[in-house]
Amino acid sequence: MADRLTAVGFDADDTLWHNERWFRLTQDRFAGLLADYADPDHLSDRLLAAERRNIGRYGYGIKGFVLSMIETALEVTEDRVPAPVIRELIEAGQEMLAHPIELLPHARAAVERLAESHRVVLITKGDLMDQERKLAQSGLGDLFHGVEIVSEKTPEVYARIFARHGDGAARALMVGNSMRSDVVPAIRAGGWGVYVPHGLVWDIEHAEPPTDSPRYRTIADLGELPDLVAAIEAN
Structure with a gap:
């Protein structure tokens, strides 16, 4: 397809x-x-x-x-x-x-299911040692085909990452809780951006949703992600 x-x-x-x-x-x-x-x-x-x-x-x-x-x-x-x-x-x-990691609902199941049919990549920003610690403690590390810890999430960064881990941004999807860092730049890179809201959002991560983009979607939680991916591919 x-x-x-x-x-x-x-x-x-x-x-x-x-x-x-x-x-x-x-x-x-x-x-x-x-x-x-x-x-x-x-x-x-x-x-x-x-x-x-x-x-x-x-x-x-x-x-x-x-x-x-x-x-x-x-x-x-x-x-x-x-x-x-x-x-x-x-x-x-x-x-x-030193705080223990607590997974959000459906996180493991969503990654496991999509890893069966797609290249799944963890794309996060922040302190290298802390992000590596959290990934190790999460128990999800072995599920990802790639891990990218970056200083900033920009369209250019997404374009490079999805060129390495797939067939480019046009055939990639990014899911996250930040409009500013996860959704908007992924769409600007040419990919899909899926917003999964979290009750608490740092003020710096606020941005207007790109409602005019045909590649913007929102889901209530990660449990809806595999079916959304299937629906996108079916159209």
Whole structure:
């Protein structure tokens, strides 16, 4: 079949396993530690601004998040943040890095089923060591035909990945919980973009859904993905 998909890309964090919830819990802890210096909303805005500034320096992931919290703490306290607060922020980051992986519903079944007929590729961004740890703990690593840990997800990156793991972006599909990183750039590369919503989304990952694209789809959870792939190939 000429239109058969040959590659299916999966995002990792908050698509295959929980991730953002641990950032939110740590951010609540951060707000409590700095309660005497800034109200939670103001602190949240300052932290988000620091994270935006620092993506180019530290990339994505827990380590950059911790450094951004420390930077924000120094800013809002005018360099007077108590040393025990800095220590607790570092410890919070270490706890996040050691947190057990919890798969989302249908994750294993979807990867297993599609791996029988397509090249399945894990495409994620973030800290290399942390992403490798999470993949190893997830128990899904042996199911993937390829693993790509990248610094940013752009149309050019997707084009290169799907050229290596399949027959190009035109015959590939990417599924994930981020419009900005998983859906929009995959479609711009010429592929299919499938949005699977997660209850918590980092503000930086927001983007408008590409509703005008014929290659945009949305599903309620990964349990619907194999049938969607079959429907796309049947048309």
